[in-house]
Amino acid sequence: MMDQEGPYPLSQEFQRVLLSTAPSTLSPILDSEHDITPQNRKAQTDDDLFDLETQTFEKWVPFLRQSVDKEVLGQVSEELRNSIDDNFEGLETQFLQDSQVSDKLKNSIGQVARIQDLIDHSLLQDVNDLQEKLTASTNEVITKKQIYINNKKTSLKISEATILINKVLQILELSNKCQELIVEADFFKALQNLDSLEKIYLQEFKNYNFQFLREIYGSIPFLKSTIKDECINLIRNSFNSNLGKNLSDVGETVFKVYNEELVPMWLEKRDSMKLTSFKFNSPVEISMRDEVTLKKTDLENFFHLDEFHDSILIFKSLGEQDYLISEFTKEYNFRKIKLTDPLSYKKSPPSSHKPGDLSNDPFAQLLTMDNLKEFFLKVLGFLLYDISLQRSTDFIFVENNYNATNEFWDGLMSRLEPYLRFFITEKLQTEEELSAFKDFACVYVAILENYKLNIEPLSKILRSLFLKFCHIATTAFKQEFDVLLNDDDFMPLTINDRHLYEKVLKICWMKEDELVKCQDAATNENGEFFVTLPFSPLYPMTCTLIKKTYTKLTYFIGFFYRHDLHKLSNTLVATIDTIFSKVVNEKIRAKLDTTSREEIAQILINLDYFIIAAKEFSHLMSKENIVQNPTIEIRLSSIKKYVESRKYAETKLIELIDTKVSDILETVELDWNATTVRTEPDISIIDIAQFLEMMFSSTLVNLPYSVQTLLIFREFDSLTRQFLDVLLHGTPAHISQESVLNFEVDMRYLESIIPRIFPTSGDESPNNSSELQSPMTAASPTITGFGRSTNSIENNIKSLEATFTELKQCIELLKQENFTEYADPEIRPRKYPRVKPEDASILIRKAQVHSSSATALEDDSRGSLGADSSGRDLSSNSSRIAKFFNRY
Template identity: 65%
Template sequence: MDQEAQTQVSQEFQKVLLSSVSASLPSIVDDDTKNLSGQDDVLELDPSAFDKWVPYLRRSVERDQLGLATEELYNSVDDHFEGLEVELLQDSQVNDKLRNSIGQISRVHNLIENSLVRDISNIQDQLNYSTNEVIMKKEVYVNDKKTSLKILEANILITKVLQILELSNKCQELIIERDFFKALQNLDSLEKIYLQEFKNYNFQFLKEIYNSIPYLKSSIKNECINSIRNHFNSNIGKNIADVGEGYFNVYDEKLFPTWLEKKDHMKLANFKFNSPVEVSLRDEDLVEELNLEKFFHLDEFHDSILIFRSLNELDYLISEFRREYEFRKAKLIDPLTWRKSQKGNGSAFGDFTNDLFAQSLTMDFLKQYFLKILGFLLYDINLNRSTDFILVDNDYNATNEFWDALMLRLEPYLKHFVRKLQTEEELGEFKNFMCMYVCILENHNLNIEPLYRLLIVVFEKVCNVNTTAFSAEFDILLHDDDFMPLAISDRGLYEKMLKICWMKDDELAKARAEAAEQNGQFTITLPFSPLYPMTCTLLKKTYNKLIHFIGTYYRHELHTLNNILVKTMESIFSKIINEKIRAKLDSTSREEIAQILINLDYFVIAAKEFSNMMTRDNILQNPSIEIKLASINNYVESRKYAEDQLIELIDSKVTDILETVDLDWRAMEVRQEPDISIVDVAQFLEMMFSSTLVNLPYSVQTLLIFREFDSLTRQFLDILLHETPPKITQESILNFEVDMKYLEGIISRIFPQRESESNGNNELQSPLMITSPTINGFTRSSNTIGNNVKSLEATFTELKQCIELMKLENMGEYNDSEIRLRKYPRIKPEDASLLISKVEIPMNDVQSSFDDIDLNNSSQESNFRELSTNGKKIAKFFNRG
């Protein structure tokens, strides 16, 4: 549909165009003559005809079909004007007009030809003139252009020459201003410009500038090296000690006090300074103060590395740096000599007495020296890190290598210095400084083993100093001790004593209960002497000092420290306390030895409790470790030795008293009272066991009583058998029986059944005595006491059988084996024969008595031998052997 409408429009538009053209053609023909006569050829359209085109053109434009309309018009022209030329020629009017116009055309042709010839001539003249003028101007232009190019070239050349001069001048200024890297950049630019632009020019002054480039580069290199030397002068001189001191003070005066406050506040007693916990809790502001970049400025090294890298001479810089750095190190450690060949022992470095460095060693000098070394270590660490370890040829352990070499040289001197320290204050000051120093080294990944070994030596020295001090104070305590039970009349002092002294739990509870029962005047006597509580106090004081000494800083090799600590306390317990107390056992005083024995019982407890305390403190921080002092066994051995000494002393005394006994074996009268010498023996035994030895452990008392009565009966039996005359009277035998019964009678007084029975009333004894601990587990019950009394009375059995045998009027009774085994089982046949032979009886009775005894009867002899050993069974029961 659109195509049909378009075709219709196109046809209508064509009709309008044709009508317009047909209306214009006559006017064109009519005007030909006019045109040939020289008038303008004008083809004009009627404006009214053109207005007719407008709607069709607008419609095509609105429909965006102008191109299509134009194409249709061309096609329409071909269709409608194809036969127009023939039609015109066949038109007579037109032919007439054409014939009339031929003459006119000829005239016009002539006119045009003449006019064109003149015009061409004029044009040719003008062209010749213009050509000549253009040629002249072109020659001028070419000459001017060559001149301009030369001027431009000269201008460019002058500009580059000026640039070279400016670069040369700027380079000199930058060298003077010590901005070497920029100076080198200018030299590189100058060199490039010369080689690119002026290499082929023969400018002498430029050649001289170019030839000066190597000198300027050499000057820059020398100035870089000099700037490094000047940097060393200003940084590795007196200032390095200030840096070390400032850095150290941040740790010592800020970080450490802050940690102590946090540790108390947060209850972090098990964590030490510089531990991971402490490091993680540090204040960031304080940590920022430790930034090494704030202490050192290393611009010279950065510039030098850039410069020498640009010059491709970095190896030269490294070699010069090493040579200068080694010189600075050697100067830094002065007056210590820096030797490359070190053998690691003190003797290799010469005699300390003639060594300048050894003679300079004081605490202040050592601190300043190590602070200077610290400043250098920090400088070296920062320098290597900031320069990416280029100057040390990528040796990432360079600082540690220097430090290890220095410590290999210093360690013998430091040990020599520590050996000179005598007081605990000096050792503590040295320890505090070196421990803080170790913390700093550890945080910078430097080797701390040499200094830590030295700190362990310091701890050993402190242990030795405290051991010596303990020994001196213990000597005073031992000398001043009265070796008497400790009587206390102040309740507060008593409570303090119970806290100070190590006692068994049940004994401690009993002591507190008895103290609580005290009303009115307070008086309690503790079984040990003042030596024990004073020694306990001294032990705790010494141990706490040693624990405090290592408790703040020491974090490594705890097993070594623990071994030293245990060894020290073992030495104090064994070599000081035990050996000095043991030396006192040579005393001849029973009271003193008895009190020492009691004290040893408590020192056994002290050694055990001290072992438990060290286990609880656990400096190894290992809950599976249990510490047990070997001195426990030493005290047990000393206690046994004290028992033996006491027994020997009592035996000696009893023997001395028995030597004074003089019995009348020829007496003719029977006494009702014991002999005075026997009374002395009995009173000595009763007094000794009821007063002198009353404070001993009950097991020890029992052992001593059995030991002494067994010895006493054996000695009296020996007297009866071997020290009596060949013949003794019946009266003397009866008197001897009275004496032995008297001795046997004191047993019940030595072993009272109950306090109320022994005192005759229910009143408490005053002062109150806390009994000493029992070692072998004996308890002082009434049944045990009763059994002990019966066992002790059995020691008189053999002696009593001998007396009964000697009292026989009819010796024939002894011949009856049944009676003999029942009444005289403890008497040996040979002893019986000897005793009977001593009694004054008719000889025929004696002979008849022995006629029936077959001493060769092996069975009877065996029975007698077996029975004779029964007296030793009680002693064996109490480990007497």
């Protein structure tokens, strides 16, 4: 902005300076007008007309510089223009009033006219000159433009030719590069170059008639075909490198990592962390595996499949993926056939052989442990290769069949299964061989399971292995048991070694009260260790053998077997049940055909303990069941078989005793026409009594009390019935009263041995006949306290004596002089309740009239029988009994 004083004061002063200098400026101009002639008009220029004097310009300079310094020169000029009217107002009048000026004006009119003419002429000449120059310039421009247009067309053609030549060179380079890439086996880049070449040709040269380009374009299908062929060859070469010996190496490497590293690591961890209930390849074991070790099984370490990826990209680009899959499938199937030769991997079963008839099969002839392991490891390598290939190629080659590897494996196993069963049946004959193959197969199953392959076919084989192992273990048990059974002495086991005794107690199953009594009676009067157990040595040895066999069976399936545990449990239970029933029970039962009472009695005792063993083993197997289910309750069916055998043994023993008693009874010859009354029993009756007493007090003393009681009741009941039958039907039509009294003496003697058969707490029997008792074993179940009390013994004695009631009532009836008592309805129910009417009629017909002497003898015999019979020394008859037994 300007100051308040400017620009007007400055302009007015500047104007005054201008006005003051104007006359001096205009004078030369006006004067020069007189001298202008047509000749020099042209020479005079506008600059000449407006030349300023130096002094005049110097007067203007301060004002101009001031305006420039203040940067208001433009405004000053504008203000000067605007103030012209104001500054020069009245100037015309002033000029007109000035005579000098007026004269000059008059004189200048002509000059002005001349100047106007001069200007008009000069301007016309200039216009003409300008017109000529303009025309010449226009023509020149047109000419140059035409030249420029021509040059531009030529340049454009040159550019187009350059581009075309570059594209031709690009096609040539692409063609050359494509062939180089094919030679270098970089087929995907070669195909990309071919695609670029084809696009460039179709877009740029399709309408050009370049023969060499047509030939290059015509070679594209050939090059593509070459690429396809070379890709297929690469796949074949990949198969050659990956499906050859490499498969066995891969399978062996992976198997070694599992078998030699993962398995020992888990065994160590399981024992240290007390994880015995968890098996190898269980989720717990897998979660605790060492990652560094697992990396050794990474499939990328073994197989390189880049050529498959390139082939898929190439054939997908060519739109011929189906052709690739078809060619791959053909080659792959050929490799599978070669892999499994001489065994076909197809699912169809052997057609040239009947099931089980594989002895002439070429593959079966190669079946050895080493060959089979080698075959399985090679198949494992192929399975891992197939898994790696299909996963890395997104299952394109199997048309998204995610179960393709399993289908191959299932088909192979369906064909291989008969051979494996043949191998197990015919080739594996020892427990060591079965265990070795089992360990291999179990690790193999673990690997398959970790790679999500079907393990059911091999699980069946593992179950077959366990069945075969059970069969061999059962056979081995049978052989050892035969030796034990043949060497057994069928005598109670006597032990004088405390360590051995404690070992036997740990091995054998016994009743708790028996264990207590055994421990209490383990030391004899001299302080020496001595104990006699009721069972024979066969029982503890068999228990040891069964436990050993059971441990062997459970160890066989304990570490690896994880699947189908219920089936394995059933097999295990069935095997133990077979050992108990088919081996032990049946062989012991076969021994019952012997005629030795001692052996049968000892077998019966053993069977009683084997029943305990079978029950306890059932509890043991329930507690330690391999299914690890606490609700499972196992009960061996052999328990029932032992019970049946025990009953059969009882029956055999009863039959044998009955036979012996019957044989002895056949030697009894009673005089039914006797005329004298005996005070002592007949010798044959004494033999019978001694036989029964010795049998129950020595031979059968170790039998369970219930069996003993049963046999005693059975024999005395049979004995009384036979004597009653002799009395009714084995006597003459008429018998003497003396013979009846003698018969009564005999029966009373037989009845008197009953108390001696049931000993009480080590005391002498009621009739002081303990000298006939055999010493009892310390742990005998018949000793007081082992299941029976004194009261029960007394009750049994009374019950046993009751078996003589009917016989005694018949004898009493025969002794009567008057038989009207039996006919009396009031006396008969009270005195003869057990005598049947038909038997009474028979007896009455046989009776004879008594003599007084007979009655006296009867009274004497009643008084003397107890003392004489109980105090009689029976040792004189022992030789006779021994001779009798020697006959059998």
